[in-house]
Amino acid sequence: MYADLKPLEFNAIRRLLERLSATPYGADAARGLEPAPDLEVARRMQRSVDAARALLDAGRRPPLGALPDIRAALRQASTVGASLSGQALFNVQAVMAACDKLADALREDAAIFPGRLEDLRPPAALVERLERTLVGAGTLRDDANEALVTLFGERRQLRDEAESVVRQRMQREDVRALFEDGEKVGWQNERAVVVVRATEAERIKGVRRGSAMGGRDVAIEPMEAVPVNNRLEAVMGRIGTEQQRLFRDVTAQVREHVEALQAMLSALTWIDLALAAGRLSQAMNAHAPRLSDRAEVELNEAYHPLLLAQFVDGSGPRPVPLTVRLDARDRLLVITGPNTGGKTVALKTLGLLVAMAYCGLHIPAERDCVIGCYARLIVDVGDHQSLHHHLSTFAGHVEVLKRVLEEADGSTLVLLDELGTGTDPEEGAALAMAVLDELGARGVQGVVNTHLSPLKEYAADREGLRNASMHFDAQTMRPTYELRIGVPGKSLGLIIAEQNGLPSALVAGARAHLQRLAAGHD
Numbered sequence: 001m002y003a004d005l006k007p008l009e010f011n012a013i014r015r016l017l018e019r020l021s022a023t024p025y026g027a028d029a030a031r032g033l034e035p036a037p038d039l040e041v042a043r044r045m046q047r048s049v050d051a052a053r054a055l056l057d058a059g060r061r062p063p064l065g066a067l068p069d070i071r072a073a074l075r076q077a078s079t080v081g082a083s084l085s086g087q088a089l090f091n092v093q094a095v096m097a098a099c100d101k102l103a104d105a106l107r108e109d110a111a112i113f114p115g116r117l118e119d120l121r122p123p124a125a126l127v128e129r130l131e132r133t134l135v136g137a138g139t140l141r142d143d144a145n146e147a148l149v150t151l152f153g154e155r156r157q158l159r160d161e162a163e164s165v166v167r168q169r170m171q172r173e174d175v176r177a178l179f180e181d182g183e184k185v186g187w188q189n190e191r192a193v194v195v196v197r198a199t200e201a202e203r204i205k206g207v208r209r210g211s212a213m214g215g216r217d218v219a220i221e222p223m224e225a226v227p228v229n230n231r232l233e234a235v236m237g238r239i240g241t242e243q244q245r246l247f248r249d250v251t252a253q254v255r256e257h258v259e260a261l262q263a264m265l266s267a268l269t270w271i272d273l274a275l276a277a278g279r280l281s282q283a284m285n286a287h288a289p290r291l292s293d294r295a296e297v298e299l300n301e302a303y304h305p306l307l308l309a310q311f312v313d314g315s316g317p318r319p320v321p322l323t324v325r326l327d328a329r330d331r332l333l334v335i336t337g338p339n340t341g342g343k344t345v346a347l348k349t350l351g352l353l354v355a356m357a358y359c360g361l362h363i364p365a366e367r368d369c370v371i372g373c374y375a376r377l378i379v380d381v382g383d384h385q386s387l388h389h390h391l392s393t394f395a396g397h398v399e400v401l402k403r404v405l406e407e408a409d410g411s412t413l414v415l416l417d418e419l420g421t422g423t424d425p426e427e428g429a430a431l432a433m434a435v436l437d438e439l440g441a442r443g444v445q446g447v448v449n450t451h452l453s454p455l456k457e458y459a460a461d462r463e464g465l466r467n468a469s470m471h472f473d474a475q476t477m478r479p480t481y482e483l484r485i486g487v488p489g490k491s492l493g494l495i496i497a498e499q500n501g502l503p504s505a506l507v508a509g510a511r512a513h514l515q516r517l518a519a520g521h522d
Contacts, residue, residue, distance in 0.1 A: 001035045001042075001358045003377035008352045012306050013361070020279040024069040025265060026272025033273075035358030039291050039373050044114045045360025046288055048270065051111040052278030053362065063101050064272060070095050074261055077254040083244060084251045086138030092254060092261070093130045096122035099264050102271065112274050119267040123257040133250055140243050148246070151239045158232040162192035162225055169222040170194055175203055186219055190236050191229040193219040277361050284308055286362035289353075289369040295411055295445055296327040297354060301366035304349040305356070308364050320481040321366060322349045326413075326445045330466045332436060333447045334459040336488050337469040342481035343449040344381060344417050346470065350447060351379050351415045374445075375411040378404055380419075394428075397421070401435060408439060414446030421450070429454040440464050456488035 005011070017030035036042035055062070068091035076082050084092075103120035110117050135141045142152040163185045169175070171182050178196050186195040188209040196204065198211070198218050206222040221229060254261070281287070284305055301321035310316030320342070326333065335343045353363045357371035380400040397418075408414055419432045429452040436448065436455075440462065448455075459465040467488040471480045 001037065001355075001374055001377060003035050003351075003355045003358070004379040005034075005355060007379045007381040008348055008355060009306065010352065010355055013352070013356060016280055016309065017273065017276045020276040020283075021272050022064045022275070023067045023268065023272045025067075025071075025269040026276055029269050029273045030276060033359055035355050035377075036360065039293065042358045042360055043291055045274075046291065046357075047360075048112050048114065048274040049277040049281065049360050049362060050288055051109055052271075052274040053281045055109050055112065056275070056278045056282055060105075062105050062271075062275065064098070064275065067095050067098055070261075071265065074254070074258055074265075077251050078258055080255070081248065082251050082255070083248040084254065086134065086140060086247070088138075089130060089247070089250060089254070090134055090136075090138035093127075093134060095268075096127055096130075096261075096264070099268055100127075102268070106271070113267055113271055115267060115270075117267070119263045120271075122264055123260050126253055126257050126261075129250060129253055133246065140246060144246055145242075147242050148239065151235060151242060154235050155232065155239065158228060158235060159192070162228045162232055165225045165228055166192045166194060166222060169204070169224055178203070188219045188221070190232060191221055192225050192232075193221045195219050274360075281362035283312070284362070284364040286364040287368075288362050289357050289365075289371045291357065292370050292372040294328070294372050295374060295413075296325075296370060296372035297350065297413070297445070298325045298327075298370040299323060299350065299353060299365060300369055302349065302353055302369055303364040304345060305352065305364055307345070322346055322483055324350060324447075324468075324483060324485070326447075328443075329464070331443065331445045331464040332439060332459075333466050333468050333485070334436070334455055335447060335449045335468045335470065335483070336451060336453070336456050336459075337472065342470045345481065346483050347379075347415045347417055347447050347449055348381065351377060351413075354413060373411065374413045375409075376407060377413045377415070378408065379415045380404075381415070381417040394421070404435075405438065408442060408444045410443035412444050412446075414439060414444055414448075416446065416448045419448045419450050419452075419455075421452070425452055426454075428452055429458075433458050436462070436465065460488070 003010075014030050014033050017033065018027045021027045021030050036045060070088070070091050073084055073088040073092060076088075077084055099120045100122055103117055106112060106117060106120075113119075133140060133144045140148070143149050166185045167183060170179050170185075175196075176182060178200050179194070186193045191209060193209050194204060194206075195212060195217050198216060201208070201218050201220060204220050204222060206220045207226065209219045209221050211218050284303075286305075300323055302323070303319050303321050307316060307319035311318050324333065324346070335346065337343065353369070354371055354374070354377055356363055363369060363371075378400075380397065400416075404414055404416075416435075419435065421428055432448070432450060432452060432455055436458070439446070456467060459467045466485060468483055468485045469487050471482040471484050
């Protein structure tokens with residue numbers, strides 16, 4: 001389903017899911033979440049969320065924590081001749097281990113992923129190779145291959161020889177007193193050295209290799225140790241060359257398994273997003289709507305999820321649930337009444353819950369709900385005035401109406417806020433009636449908000465249209481935000497104006513003018 005998500009503030013739902021995801025893969029999927037293209041895909045997504053919610057409700061927490069992002073490393077490894085760093089290979093190893101552990105934990109919850117849960121299993125040959133190659137956070141093992149075994153054996157022998165030469169120099173009578181411990185040999189970049197006070201450095205013939213203790217001490221390589229240190233340095237160069245060759249070799253093996261690793265990450269991404277959706281469902285006490293093959297929507301005491309989240313965290317009042325139904329008989333709902341009554345919230349609630357259902361997400365409602373088959377969700381909400389494009393509010397609405405008339409058909413759900421506003425009220429009402437005529441003839445379903453009084457009588461006389469209004473409590477003189485189907489809204493502008501502080505005499509004068517205007521129309 002294609003949907004206008006921005007006016008519904010769908011990004012806020014994405015952000016909630018992103019915060020509830022565990023990995024960078026799930027977080028990216030949450031940021032890019034879109035309604036499924038059709039109901040079958042939406043059902044697959046919903047089954048995954050159902051399984052995740054059941055798993056979480058059972059008190060089980062899959063072993064899925066923060067993981068490194070290896071996608072860039074896999075792209076690099078795909079290039080012939082590439083060499084991944086030890087840290088990058090260690091990250092690949094860590095993600096593979098986590099996926100293997102997750103596959104074990106989800107053996108009884110295969111419904112959480114619509115593909116094969118075995119896709120989570122990493123390539124066994126690559127797992128074994130990295131275990132033989134790496135130790136710790138990206139460091140190559142000394143025995144990663146036979147060449148390194150030989151080279152590190154030479155290194156140990158040369159280090160022992162270098163230490164012996166330096167130790168002999170330290171124990172000679174002319175400098176023995178300079179050292180508290182005549183057995184302790186220093187090392188500077190794999191070269192054996194002695195460390196002495198800078199004031200005594202001239203007593204040892206050799207090469208200065210650095211300083212310590214803020215310049216108080218200096219490291220000196222005795223001349224006797226230079227030959228063996230040179231041989232040791234040469235061996236270290238050969239070790240470095242062999243390690244780089246090994247990194248390229250292991251990277252080539254990663255490249256052989258890139259397709260399997262990509263499938264593993266796809267499974268991980270899906271599961272992480274499903275678990276995030278399950279956590280969101282728990283937080284909202286939500287449940288899955290029934291996805292119907294017909295063009296229909298039925299919400300029974302359903303809540304706007306973002307207003308509900310504000311209520312839960314204490315930053316907003318308890319939202320009023322919405323009950324509404326659209327089907328082949330009652331296709332278009334015309335909600336009239338004052339601007340303060342919550343018409344726009346009702347419209348956004350409907351649109352947001354439909355979009356969420358097509359993402360497989362659960363929706364917060366007191367009773368069972370139905371979301372039907374729609375190819376498009378077109379939404380016109382908000383002030384379209386644009387100084388940059390020099391469009392008036394009315395012209396902005398007209399642009400949306402043009403798109404509605406180009407695209408809308410019997411598989412379209414249309415949500416139009418303040419239809420007919422921004423121009424002369426009589427012209428606006430006439431235009432709104434013509435638009436509703438056209439939408440009705442096409443079998444389009446949707447909700448239209450307006451405060452234009454002529455549309456009340458119009459909706460009452462047309463097949464497929466129903467009046468509705470947001471209830472206003474005459475006792476408290478406040479809106480209740482409750483949608484009442486079949487009851488047209490009352491014009492309460494003067495009452496609200498008086499309640500909000502306009503002088504009573506001025507309001508009384510306005511009422512007199514209103515009576516004369518009504519008499520003139522009669």
